Amino acid sequence: MTLVQMQPRSAHATPVHRTAANAMDTAGPQVCDDMTVEVALSVMASARTGHLLVCDDDGLCTQLITYAQLAALRDSSAYTDRVQLRDILGDRGPFTSPASTMTEAEHAMRSRRLDALPAVDEQGSAPGALALAH
Numbered sequence: 001m002t003l004v005q006m007q008p009r010s011a012h013a014t015p016v017h018r019t020a021a022n023a024m025d026t027a028g029p030q031v032c033d034d035m036t037v038e039v040a041l042s043v044m045a046s047a048r049t050g051h052l053l054v055c056d057d058d059g060l061c062t063q064l065i066t067y068a069q070l071a072a073l074r075d076s077s078a079y080t081d082r083v084q085l086r087d088i089l090g091d092r093g094p095f096t097s098p099a100s101t102m103t104e105a106e107h108a109m110r111s112r113r114l115d116a117l118p119a120v121d122e123q124g125s126a127p128g129a130l131a132l133a134h
Contacts, residue, residue: 018102028129030055033062033086040085041070051116053126054085061126063089064118095120 029043030053044052044067051066065085073079073088096105098119109117118126 019099028053030061030126031085032057033089034084036081037070037074037079037083037085037088038081040065041067041074044070051129053118053129054089055126056086060123061095061118061120064116064129065089066115095126097121 028049028051029047031040031043033054033056035043040052044050050068051064053061054063054065056062069088073083096108096117096119098121100108100119105117105119108114116129116131118129120126
């Protein structure tokens with residue numbers, strides 16, 4: 001697996017020491033944590049994406065959730081159509097900083113076995129996300 005850039009960038013704009021900000025895709029769909037799992041799956045399908053960034057009531061990014069996580073929950077015996085994202089999410093994170101080096105971000109993703117990792121700035125906003133190519 002290698003860290004991939006999700007939006008094309010000019011070859012002339014590539015710095016010697018690439019940071020997460022240089023390779024991240026725009027954040028993509030961001031949803032509030034009071035959204036139900038069913039609605040989140042619908043948003044994901046219509047956006048043709050495998051993940052959503054989940055934000056709290058203050059608009060701060062709290063987590064990234066994947067289709068696989070939501071589908072597994074939907075197929076479990078504990079699932080009801082009233083389950084909200086905030087009911088299934090744990091602690092905040094993991095995140096990387098847009099200023100992190102590509103090596104640091106890739107290491108964080110590999111060590112946690114993540115396919116995608118949001119980049120969150122000092123204010124708690126998610127300007128983008130990184131993804132690993134398989």
